[in-house]
Amino acid sequence: MVQYLKEEAKRLRVHVKVAKLAISLRGFYSPAKNTIYVNRSLTQDQRREALAHELAHCFYGHDCTSEFNERQADHRAALLLIDPDLYRQAALLNPHPNFVAIELGVTSHIVQVWQEHWLPQLAAKRREFEDVA
Numbered sequence: 001m002v003q004y005l006k007e008e009a010k011r012l013r014v015h016v017k018v019a020k021l022a023i024s025l026r027g028f029y030s031p032a033k034n035t036i037y038v039n040r041s042l043t044q045d046q047r048r049e050a051l052a053h054e055l056a057h058c059f060y061g062h063d064c065t066s067e068f069n070e071r072q073a074d075h076r077a078a079l080l081l082i083d084p085d086l087y088r089q090a091a092l093l094n095p096h097p098n099f100v101a102i103e104l105g106v107t108s109h110i111v112q113v114w115q116e117h118w119l120p121q122l123a124a125k126r127r128e129f130e131d132v133a
């Protein structure tokens with residue numbers, strides 16, 4: 001497990017278990033057991049993403065699956081997994097989500113979430129700063 005995800009789990013006081021789960025299930029958060037389960041059949045990158053996603057469910061106190069909750073969890077997972085500086089370095093070479101994903105060791109799904117959700121906000125912040133400077 002990556003150090004910063006370990007720290008996030010510690011902050012949230014939630015247990016993490018890599019377990020044998022149904023193939024269709026990447027992971028899940030059980031509020032009742034205060035435990036996040038990650039499917040052991042996933043690759044390391046997929047495990048990291050599943051863990052970040054489930055940590056986000058835990059962070060927001062989600063106790064059910066809804067479209068809104070899933071989107072919110074993906075947004076926070078992207079924030080946990082993608083360093084803006086490393087993103088920028090990779091995207092300058094090639095902004096395609098598949099390329100950036102390989103460079104950063106994440107899935108292209110999480111790069112797309114980052115590009116759709118966080119990138120416009122970063123760009124707006126930068127413009128705000130430039131207006132002041």
Ligand SMILES: [Zn+2]
Pocket residue numbers: 053057069070073
């Ligand atoms: Zn979810």
